[in-house]
Amino acid sequence: MRRLFLWLLLLSGLAAKAQNEDSVFIRQIADDVLSKGKAYDNLRILCKTVGARLSGSAGMYKAEAWGEQTLKAMGADKVYTQECMVPHWVRGGKDEALLTYKNEQGKQTKMSLDILALGNSLGAGKKGINAPLILINNYEELEKQKDNIKGKIVFYNYPFNPTYINTFKAYSESGAYRRSGPSRAAKYGAVGVVIRSMSESTDNNPHTGATSYDSAYPKIPCAAMGLKDADLLSALLKKGVQAELFLKTNAYFLPDTIGHNIVGELTGTVFPDEIITVGGHLDSWDPAEGAHDDGAGIVHSIEVLRVLKALGYKPKRTIRVVLFANEENGLRGGMKYAALAKEKSEKHIFALESDDGGFTPRGFGFTCDNEKFQKAKQWLPLFAPYHVFEFDEGGGGADIGPLARMGVPIAGFVPDAQRYFDYHHARNDVFENVNKRELELGALNIAALIYLVDKYGF
């Protein structure tokens, strides 16, 4: 017994020593990122010299070149690309919506709404369309009103629930109207759809994002409007005012084109065949700079590589930074990455994505077996000095979803996303709306987790 006791004591002593070493090294990571970090400057360059970078656009190619060059400059041992075919959706011009109604004095009134066509939608034709509007607050109402939809433009006004503390829950709920709303309305003969943006912002910016047509129904034009316009329109229609909307969107698809995942590695010194992936997506919607979505994730991931290299850390395993192609409207990059991993029988021990914005870190969400989750949980005290207290079950990222489905344990970076949907897919998702310290705090916590996974395996 005594021997066992001494042995346990020794073990716990070793564990304490290791924790202390880790705490010291993570402090070095923090100091370096916060005082000499490149995340913010890299984001500035990505946003201001590349800007919007939707799949297939000229911006995508500029972003890919920037990514390769930046990974090299930040010290990657190896930089390469993975080719994949990506969709090439084009907005095709300014989206227009002109509302016509009789005001309370019976006077014909016209009002322009600020809209953005939904991603992957098709345009309204050269002349646009003109049709009466019908207010539909949710899918239950749609079903009740199904005989009353034909020839109309459906206005979905489903609110972003402000009482959910987790804004992603509100997004997931209201997002249904963006994703499937057009086809569900087309099923009943609607000729167009406009939606309330998935946001609780106090401005009037419309928020785009991908829709998905059901091939069984006509692919009708569809667009999002900002919250002020949505409130105004909803109030008008609730009063029973007859309103018509002229809707002109211009979007179309060009043939699929070649895009690339951009990959940079720090080669493992002990187990080079064991791969740890950390990434974000390089593409972004066209109306802005994709600063939070997902410029932040891109520069977070690159910063992990930079800081480990700068501190002279020799990873045991191969740390692979991946700037994924085409998350927004196709996920082709993530699927290609997983397919290649399978084809080459690569051993992926962990993958992490940052795609929830460059805000103050709150924690990580893990999708893995319970044993691994408990292992991660043991590291949580190391994050307390950085005010990170949440290691939760569930989470990851769209781009690493295909890897997870192959059994790879994954995690998602969880920042404080209260402001995220103020900017998400809207024209104000620009560099100026990312805070330097908040961005850097994210990077250092991600780097700390990658360091622990590398050191102890997963």
Added chain:
Amino acid sequence: MRRLFLWLLLLSGLAAKAQNEDSVFIRQIADDVLSKGKAYDNLRILCKTVGARLSGSAGMYKAEAWGEQTLKAMGADKVYTQECMVPHWVRGGKDEALLTYKNEQGKQTKMSLDILALGNSLGAGKKGINAPLILINNYEELEKQKDNIKGKIVFYNYPFNPTYINTFKAYSESGAYRRSGPSRAAKYGAVGVVIRSMSESTDNNPHTGATSYDSAYPKIPCAAMGLKDADLLSALLKKGVQAELFLKTNAYFLPDTIGHNIVGELTGTVFPDEIITVGGHLDSWDPAEGAHDDGAGIVHSIEVLRVLKALGYKPKRTIRVVLFANEENGLRGGMKYAALAKEKSEKHIFALESDDGGFTPRGFGFTCDNEKFQKAKQWLPLFAPYHVFEFDEGGGGADIGPLARMGVPIAGFVPDAQRYFDYHHARNDVFENVNKRELELGALNIAALIYLVDKYGF
């Protein structure tokens, strides 16, 4: 034993039931604040119709009237004021700083610096002053250079340490140069002082704030500059460039004048003599709208009263919302409040201040005995659904400091203050830089804590 066991079981069952009731009521608070709250709208009105409200200014009187009116409108049983004399410092005009130096080509170069005179400082006289500049990075350097200071303008360039995760620690350290820097330089014959602002912001806004003259030395003019100007000036002086600064500040004191704490109460229904104070400070520096500092604390406190009233909650104890006068450059309101409490032998069981901005809540800091702190800690799980995990020892607020010194247990609201010093005392501390959800989340967590203190005592 068996009886004791059953009794314990019953007690723990009762405790669980109470926790569940509390959790349900706190959820009601949250839903109400997030969907029907007035904090954001109240802040808009305070910022946009009152604006800056430094003690003694016309803004102060407007703010006081707004405070009384708003507390009534939000449902206070009783609204009254507490008179106190406040200092009346006046900026007196545009602060000017013109740098003159020979550039690398030997050409005389002039450059205007963007400055703000420090609060409570005295102006540089009608003609301003003109003197050579000396770069002083910290007080150690000042002591080494003490024979080299006479007749010069000292430029303190002490950095805001970016490696501190807690930004208030960096503020506290660098703040020493704002508070005592002018007199310490005057001691060695300096004729003026300019300082690097206490901030890590990426813009060039100067940040003002109170300085404190030591009456043993001349009261020399002093001002803060933004970080870009400070970096530029520091680089120039480090190169050994001889530079002169023309400094013109215009500040002066008028005689003390009458200000007021504004108080609104929900009267206790069981122990009306037991008082729970929740407050912020109504005054703000002159260059902006005092949105985070401390408009947020003001509307947080008012929202506590509003939501409890709106939900029909009958407090056991008297909940007293206090909009304190003159925190920024005198603390006269806080001192008056404590003096009156003593004079009237009031029984204050708890006081809470919100004065760290309207950002996402992280927790509360308590200054009280350990028994009370442990009692508060037991409530922490009730805050987890709102992502609040930090109940720490130490904390409070300047205005309730005098109460604490009388033995009253106090706490400070702790938001995520990574962005706080981007705005603090600078011209960008405006309504637009406060996020609606983050502000509301703060209000609901403060209301939850006040509810628990009221229900269970403290």
